[in-house]
Structure formats: structure tokens, C-alpha cells
Amino acid sequence: MSITEFLSTIVPFTDDELKDIASHFNKETVLKNQTLVRQGEICNSLYFVEKGMGRSYYLNENGKDITQWFFGVGKFMSSVDSFFQQTPSIYYLEVLQDATLYSISKEDMDRLFAKYHKMEKMGRLVTIEMLTKMVNKLNAIQFQTAKERYDYMLAEFPDIAYQVPLGHIASYLGMTQETLSRIRKG
Amino acid sequence: MSITEFLSTIVPFTDDELKDIASHFNKETVLKNQTLVRQGEICNSLYFVEKGMGRSYYLNENGKDITQWFFGVGKFMSSVDSFFQQTPSIYYLEVLQDATLYSISKEDMDRLFAKYHKMEKMGRLVTIEMLTKMVNKLNAIQFQTAKERYDYMLAEFPDIAYQVPLGHIASYLGMTQETLSRIRKG
DNA sequence: CTCACTTTTTGACCTATGTCAAAGGAATTA
């Protein structure tokens, strides 16, 4: 799914608007395992995932790598807080498979928000969607057993669940790799 | 903090705009323990809390009451998903103390979003802030001990933590009341 | 095909927190 197709599914932009908006995004081809943002850096780009997948993660006190979110095809990928507030990122952002991304800078994004009321609306709606998903994850993590959490993961990221290392999923779900391995076995 | 003061802190509205916007909010005085929205109903209003506090909660499979979020002075209170998508609410919304609220309907809110680009921007920024807070809670719940989670609660809702029943806080933090009682004792 | 490296599985044991039950305290109402 291209960025213009995606935008059109959220708000009815005209062709001219779409053309202008698309012109501010840069196509990037990124190889598997490449890091886009490091902990402590300011996240300068918002990425739209046309192909491939990515994740955000951080290193905890013990240096353990904890997945915070997965980003699949047709989603915006970023260290959201860092990008929008222009503050140091808590998270690393990396690509998990060879990917095609469309990136845009904070300045350009702000210009588009300011220029097009519809773009601002798109931003609001996409953020609400993200908020809803975050609440769903929270409920899963907070009140469900390890098995149920894994089922939630399969439902939320069906395309991703079988394509990334077990450890990434386990940390995303707040359990150890050993526990997830035992759950998967049945 | 009044609704107009609050809006001004987010986006620079003119006085005329503020006046127009404020005219779409209705002041409501609500008594302690009053329910604003029930599980299964569509949440028809977004509330701004001028005075008092509220919470959203739901009843789980065993009929246990689980607090989902607290809303203090100067915040928007709603069953967000239900309000914006106009779908049945998963949550109850109730007032925990005698409160002064400013309510607005979905239609009026949409009209204001459509009329004022700045309002749309305010909506986007408030949603991002909410998203950030939700992520913070998620990290607390997912990776911290019961003691640390309680500390997070004190930091996030200092005004609320000592004014609501222990059980509401315990369920918000994903632990039992007994555990929280033991933690509090030190 | 093989060596080196990464990822997953398995086993034994441990601990934070849950569950259940009952007793104290506080607060609201008559």
C-alpha cells in the first residue's frame, strides 16, 4: 500500500493535494537489521512502511532488549514521542526485514499539518487509532495470562508473529522467551 | 482551570474563537459517585474537568471492577474510543468527587474541528499527550514490580492517589488490593 | 558439507504476587 493510497483511506484528499503531500516524502530502501534511530537521539523522521516491517525497542537496566511495538505494512513507524516533541528517544527503531519506507521530517510534517486542515485531521485520526491499539495492548498485558497475551499478539500482528525471532515477541508481551516457547508448544 | 484557559495553553486561539468554542460547552455540576456512561452505551459527551475527578472502569468476566484511567482537574474525560468512533463503550465513566464539568457533544466537537483548523490541532496534540501517558503506564505495568508501579501512580496522579479508595488504585495498577495495602505499609 | 553462531527448547528450582478467609476501622444513615 502506497502512502497516497493510505492517506486516501483516512481523509478524502484531492489528487493535487495528494501529489503535493507525497512530494514531501522520500522513498528509502532499507536493509534488514538496519537501525533508524538510537536511544538518546532525536527521531528526525516519521516513516510510512510500504514494504517490510520494523520494531521499536529499548535496553532496560540489565541491558536486556525489550520490544515496545511492531510496525507492519501500511503503518507509520517512528519513535512517536521523540519525533513529535523533538526530545531524545527512549527507543531504538530498527527494520526487521528489507523494507521500502517513505520518510518525512518534522518540519515538513508540521508544514503539511499547517497547510492542510485535512492533514491535521488525518494526524488526529491516526493518533487516536494508535491510542486505541495501545489501550488494547495494555489490557492484554495487565489482565491476561501469558497464553492469552500470545493470542492477542497473533490477532494484532498476524503478519508479523511468525516472521520475527521469538525473543522479540516475548519481550513485547512482557514474558520471557522460555515461557513463550513453552506456550507455543501448546 | 477553565476550558478556555486550558485551550489557550495548547494553541493560541483568539478571544473571539475562544468565546465561540466555549459557547458549545455546557457547564454541568455532578455529584460524587454519579455515573456518566455505562458499559455498552455510546458515550455522547466529552467532558472537561474543571473541578473534581473521575475514572473510567469496566467489569471483567468475574464481575470485578477494574479502573482503566483517572481523570483529574484540567483534563478531558471520556470513554475516548466510544466517543470518537460512536461505538458502544467498553467502560463505565464515573465521577469520584463532586465535580464541575464542561461537556460537548460529538456533533459539536466535529463542527468545531471542521470550523477551526486550530481546534483540530489541539485535538491532535491532546491525543498525542494521552498516547504518551498510556505508553508510560504500559511500561510501568509491564516491567515494574508492584512497588515501582505504585510509585509511578504517585508521580502520574499525585492529586488523586490519596483521595480515592485503595481498590480503585490497585485495579488500575494491575494488582490486588491486598498487595497494595502491604506495599503502602512499607 | 562443515564450522561458528544464533535461536529455541527443556529441566530444575525459586519468588512475587494472587487467593481465600476473617478481623479491624471508618464512614454514612436512622
Next chain:
DNA sequence: TAATTCCTTTGACATAGGTCAAAAAGTGAG
């Protein structure tokens, strides 16, 4: 101020999932 109800604390015990360590299974470069 007594009665009723709600809220908090305490104790004894149970368990899901964590930790640590090692074996097994994949994967990829040469």
C-alpha cells in the same frame, strides 16, 4: 450512638511465570 455498610489490613497458603544452565535445532558463510 447504634446499626449498617463499606473499606483496609492481616495471615496462611497456592501458583504462574521467572531465573539459571545446558542441550538441541536452525542458519549462513566459506
